Amino acid sequence: MMSLGRASFHLCVGAFCVAAILAIGAPLRAQTIFMTAPPSVAKVQIKGPSSSAPSSQVAPRGNSSPAAKTPIAVSTGLRTEGPLAPGAVLRHLTNNIQGYRLAGEIGASEWPIYLTLAQARRKLQFQLGYLAAVSVMPEASTLTLMLNDEVVGVTQISAFTSVKTVVFDIPTGLMRAGFNSVRISTDQRHRVDCSVEATFELWTQIDPTQTGLILDEADAGIDNLADLGALLPDEQGALPIRAVLPQNAQPATVVRMLRAVQMISIMGRFEQPVVDAGPLLPGRYGVNLLVGPANQLIGQVGFDNLGVVDRPRAVVLPATPERRTTIIITGTTLAQVDEAMNLFLVATTPKGAPAGLRAAAAFPGYRLEGGQRIKMHDLGLVSEEFSGRLFRTGFNIIMPPDFYPADYGRATLRVGGGYASGLSSRAQLVVNVNERTAVSLSLLKTSGEVFKDNPLPLPLGFFRPGLNRVEIEAHVPTKGDDNCDPLSAIDAPNRFLFLDQTEIELPAIARVARIPDLAVTATGGFPYAGSAVRPKLFLPSFDEKSIGAALTVAAHLAIAAGRPIDFDIAAKPPGKGQGPTLAVAPFDAFDSGLLQKLAMPIADLREAWKDRIGAPPRTHAEEILSQTQAAARNRLVLQNNFPMACHAGLHLGTKHSALNRARFANIDYSAVASLLRNATNPNDLKQALAAQPTRDLFGEWDAKMRNETSWSHIVVSWFVRMREWGVAKFTDAGSWMSKSFDSTDGDSRLLTPDSLLAVGQNVVGDGVEDVWTVVTAPNADDLADAVGCLVDPRVSRQIAGRLSVLDVARARMNITPVDDPHFVATQPLSVGNVRLIAAGWLSLHALAYVLGAVTLAILLAAATRLFVRNIGRRAD
């Protein structure tokens, strides 16, 4: 314990370590053992900065009029052609809540990306594939790549009909072993329309299949447990884990497998592992996982690979053409296998570039507990000057799962920034929390303003447990936008300033878990994580698909909880008091009496799924799409910013695009930009880049404001506003009217034709021990497909209520809310917390609050009367 405690691991991982030790209950070994080759054995080719033109770089070709294509000074849109050198591997970005889309005039997204030492030492390139909306004006739109807070390249946005890929050279030494930050941002302007509304048409979609670090195949893989973070996610950003189970696997084997899956996900910081069960798989992405005594496994991976097993061992086998990277957890006996799990506990501090560590901490969201404040800088946002109409920036925070959301308090966003003079009266600052407008502030000074601390209250009821997205929008139209000259967007004056000193302050929050409430479970693993009684994973159907789905769901809960959950697998329904139960199985595997107890809408589900229930298992799972089909599908997905896993297999038939995995090798490069090419000396570039960031934006704007506040200026802008106001009054009234009539709240039906999965929760007994969560789909294939969709962050964050039904075609959860949840304490009882919980409950039950108050008023009146009548002089 002490030796672990000394290691300054990330907090939640540290907690996990302790929990894992307690949960597993095995003695900790002082010595960690890796059955991998020492680093020196790995084929590492260290290329110094002087090494010119690595194999993957292609000679420039100046024949396609670069001058015409590069109106933007920074951009160096040199075209290159020809395939990437064989043996290169794309290290994809992991999936996040924004889903690879950069929308609006300005957008940015940051990812942490983990590199091994070998990878970091290489000369690296970054490939960016994207598709943009046709409205984007190429002359005024750019895509910028920043790595570890340094601009690596800027390119003009020019891909409107098909995905375009751009390759950026990364200056040597910029990437470090461990976590690095990848920040992709866009600056886009509309071709023809200057209105604020039109900016919503602007988007650039990063094609995850075409985006990532280009790694040499030789060092693309990992060879030891310390580098789990460098496992390659697939092109959708998920980490595929193939659970290689023996024939007729026993529940105990699955339990071990589950624990290993959880370990890999947590230690490697994968947010979206997708597990399937089956034999060893080939391919570059993902990992094969084998758990069991050596004598059973040798048959599966071969004697050579495993070596002599005489003690607990965790082995990483690098990928080969026949086999993914494979992790083997083994020992001579089952006990040794269990002990080998501890080998994952590599207690090292997370390493990497400072920006990378920051990005890792803020990915997929920054964890806030209440009573904290955090600056935007630490969330990966940067100070920016903006010349368009709609400034947008956002960040993700993760609220604790037992956060009780209601309007009993408000988070304060203290915005630092400014706006220029000459804005129209509609200029405003809007803060959206989870796509709902929480607060807006008119930017009303005609003279413009700069501020360092403009507090905007965000009611806590807008937040929810788990991932929350907060977006800051500045609508800064000018009167000139009405007479639209799109070309003026090029080199337009700045209208808005955003400072990364902006901070969000979260007040003390009410913390209590609710049962049943799927949101609490999905965001924190409650009540499975930390349960006093060992939680049960009930698998009535023990087929591979169902097991894979169950492992995926369980791993997801463990990730949400930040520590492994020690599930016990049950083939029979556990009785009362046996521990909270998670059940994952096809619909017909469940006893309908059980489902009834869980208050699942059995009849409705059966009706909706009648064609699918009991469908025979698919024999050949992966039907190859033609290249055209694959491209069409890909474009559709990108244009709609749709979670790929959800879409696949439905709208385009049951064909899985195995082609996607092969496409990378024969991609047709249409554009490669390289910043380094332009700079004759790489050091010049570095200096240029280094000179950029240290500007005092606040000071500059402040000085500018002072200069601009002349009387004539104010009078003119007032006059302009007055004229505009008259017009605006009418249109505002009109839009307000139409808005109030147009109150369609989308399709709120619970079950739709595309419903493929239902998650239900209920208490069948008296307490936390008797909570059941059921994940079910019409059949095992659908279950596996749908669970893959379910764990996409964009989907999983929607899980809530008593019943959540997944509509795969829309990647949307339809919710049945909980009427009257039980509260379960998760924190030591404190007056402050109880008060906040009460306030939250009363806010949600205003009637009870009002009646309580009136009752108390009557009581108080009577008590006062009684008291007063008998003291002092009697009046009459």
Added chain:
Amino acid sequence: MSRVRAFLWIAAGIAALGLLTQPVSVQAQLSLSVTLIAAMALVWMFARGKLARQLFISLASFNVIRYIYWRSCYTLPPTSDPVGLTLGLILFAAEIYCVIILIISLIIGADPVKRKPQKRWPDDELPVVDVFVPTYNEDEYILATTVAAARSMDYPKNKLHVWLLDDGGTDQKCNDKDPVKAESARHRRASLEALCKEMGAIYQTRVRNEHAKAGNMNNALAHAKGDLVLVFDADHAPFRSFLQETVGYFLEDPKLFLVQTPHVFLNPDPIEKNLRTFDHMPSENEMFYSITQRGLDKWDASFFCGSAALLRRSALAEAGGFSGVTITEDCETAFELHARGWHSVFVDKPLIAGLQPETFASFVGQRVRWCQGMLQILMLKNPLFKKGLKPIQKLGYLSSMTFWFFPFPRLVFMLAPLSYILFNVKIFVSNVDEAIAYTLTYMIVNMMVQNYLFGSVRWPWVSELYEYCQGVFLANAIVSVVMNPRKPTFNVTAKGLTLDNDHLSELAWPFFTMYGLLLAGSLMAAYRYVFEPGIDNLMLIVGLWNSFNLVMAGVGLGAVSERKQLDRHPRLKIDRAATLDVKGERVPCRIENVSAGGCALRFEGDMPAALLEGEETNTRLIVKPMGDMAGDASLPLRFRRVPPGVGGLYGCSFETMNPHEYFVLADLMYGDSDALPKFLASRRKHKSIWVGTGQFLMWGFVEPVRAIAYLFKHKAKAAQSELAAPPPEASTVWLHRLAAQGAEPATASSTEVTASPSMEPPKKPKRAAAKPKTTAPRKRAATKRKSA
């Protein structure tokens, strides 16, 4: 048992506080406040009795607590805006002050005492009463009326001694360095001595004018031997039943030192006069007497108001007489005696009729003294640390004293919106939803409480008006007394101001300044609303607030635009049978109203022919006395043959009266004890919020026009006579009389009744009395700012 009750009450209170300080959502708050308002309305409409009253207050207090909780936790400007924060804190402090005053007033007024009439005691058990009438510069006819009324009180004559305590004729005054003043004082002394002799009163004066009124009365205490001391201001004439209603309490409680009765005025104060509300609106002081003093009475904390009160001489002796450290000796005396364990009683029955200042300037002067005196006590003898007082008594005194800080919050509320309108300083952080759920409902509740509790004695917004009108000047006075509590600036009110024409008060300029400022604010708000439309909601709300302040300032302008005084002598409505003796012919008539200067009568039959002979006829009015009056009960009357008023009323004026004829006048005016309650009841009609607000808005639009008209008239007049004659000095009235006597030696002291413009009109020369107005909950508006 009492412990159980106290515990129950405290438990209920803590539970309520616990629930009300929950940070619930704005929606829940809105539901709560709307429900509370609805419940209050239901209680108001359908429930009666003390429990219902308590419930109403309890419901209202819930809303107030919610508001204060929200206001203090969420609405203060951020520290990053120091100017906004400072101003915001000032506004907040002003609101908190009002809430504290409200809470204290609710505690004190928890259960006002309503006393049964005193039983009649046998004559031989009654104590000996000395009536003190301290005077400084009042006219002889006023003193004669008061002395006559005091002598006529229904009480064994051998146990009733009336003392005229003249501070205007002291040795010091008679030997003044100014020979004119000295002569005037000597004349006054001789004249009053003669008057007392004739009327059976005791004239008492002293060597030096030390310690003002308290010193004067202490001097008399040394000479008087009675058991009880009854104090009347010179212009406070008692009704016949005064002693019958009050003396009994002293027989019931040997530790009783004070029986106080309300002061009732027959003439309007300047604000009532200038807004013409006297006949239908309850006077400002009625709330203090009929609510606050009754509330204090429950806690044995009602206090001495300088006049119309009986005190036990032994109690005064124990405390060394009337206290004279501060300029409000009355409250101070009661305060000291309460601390010594003596008790007080308040009898809520109007038993005296008095006069009050007529000009705005003298009105303000009076209030400055009350205010400074009360604050002197607060600073020199803080009730909080006074030994011997019960906690509730401390609270009572504290409330009466801290009440006088009202000018500051009032001025803050008047000026606060300007900070946003003119300087864009945001002093109240809120969005529109919250402003509606908290601030608006709070204001509604405040209005309802005020109207529910005080609606019969106070019209809506009138408290605010009085506060505003005094606020400008009292603020100054408070600062000076706080700076130097031992040396309050004792402003002698300028007197002798003529009221025979419409004019602006000399104190009017701050009101014009304020009006101009607020008008500019409202115009600016409208301007910005149009030109900076991005701030619709905020500017609209702040602009409305400012506009209401503007209305208030407009009414204030009306209050300082002095209307000419038509009635020299205030009338009292009576209904008495009398006979008119016209040259031997006796005609029955009824007297409908009476004043010190005349009466209005109606003939029961035809008008006698003799009256038709001339324009004016000297007659005698023979009154059927109510009391045991000896001799000829008749008054000299001059009948004017002018077309009669409504109901065939003829206005007549009294001719110069002999001293004994004042007894007839006293009997006529002060004989019927029901006259005064009837008069008060006629004004005490519940004024609803809507009607009251409508009335107030009306004033707000009309009165500034009148004020501006006066302003131009004043300008025109000033142009005509560059040098206005200096106002006559306060104590020179006797000089005037000398001059009058010189001019008309045959008709000595006859000028009062004809009310010649050259003469000093009857004045209310209050010197130092403490009548804190009761503590009304005040409304306040609040600026809203859309989320930051």
